[in-house]
Amino acid sequence: MDRRLLDVTARTTFDFLDARLRTATRETDAVAVLDVTRHRESPDEVALQLEVDAADLAATDGLSAHVDEARLTPAEARTLAEELAAAADAAEAGTDPGGGRV
Numbered sequence: 001m002d003r004r005l006l007d008v009t010a011r012t013t014f015d016f017l018d019a020r021l022r023t024a025t026r027e028t029d030a031v032a033v034l035d036v037t038r039h040r041e042s043p044d045e046v047a048l049q050l051e052v053d054a055a056d057l058a059a060t061d062g063l064s065a066h067v068d069e070a071r072l073t074p075a076e077a078r079t080l081a082e083e084l085a086a087a088a089d090a091a092e093a094g095t096d097p098g099g100g101r102v
Contacts (some may be wrong), residue, residue, distance in 0.1 A: 008033055020035050021063060028063070036077075046077040 008015040012035050019032035031053045039047055048070045052063075072080065090096060 021052060023063070026046070039071075042071070043072070046072045048072060048077075048080070065077060 012033055014034040015065045015066050018030050021030060025068055033049075033051045033053075035049045035051075037047045037049065039045060049067055050069075051067045
């Protein structure tokens with residue numbers, strides 16, 4: 001396996017999730033790591049990082065290993081947490097969570 005950009009450690013939020021990569025012409029399933037961190041350089045921000053495993057990307061034309069990151073203010077991070085909780089509740093109940101984008 002190629003070297004990972006975002007190491008999986010005991011502190012990684014979610015490791016080995018199922019991910020789907022979409023381009024204009026194709027979709028590819030792969031293994032990914034999702035991590036929530038705070039940067040030392042920007043301690044007032046929360047970072048949500050997603051990395052797809054480079055081994056899965058090797059078989060996919062036109063895609064290379066990289067880390068996608070969204071930087072959030074504390075308020076945005078709380079909103080994300082609330083949206084995730086609402087979506088999880090709706091998924092368990094089999095109902096439409098409303099709001100957000102599909």
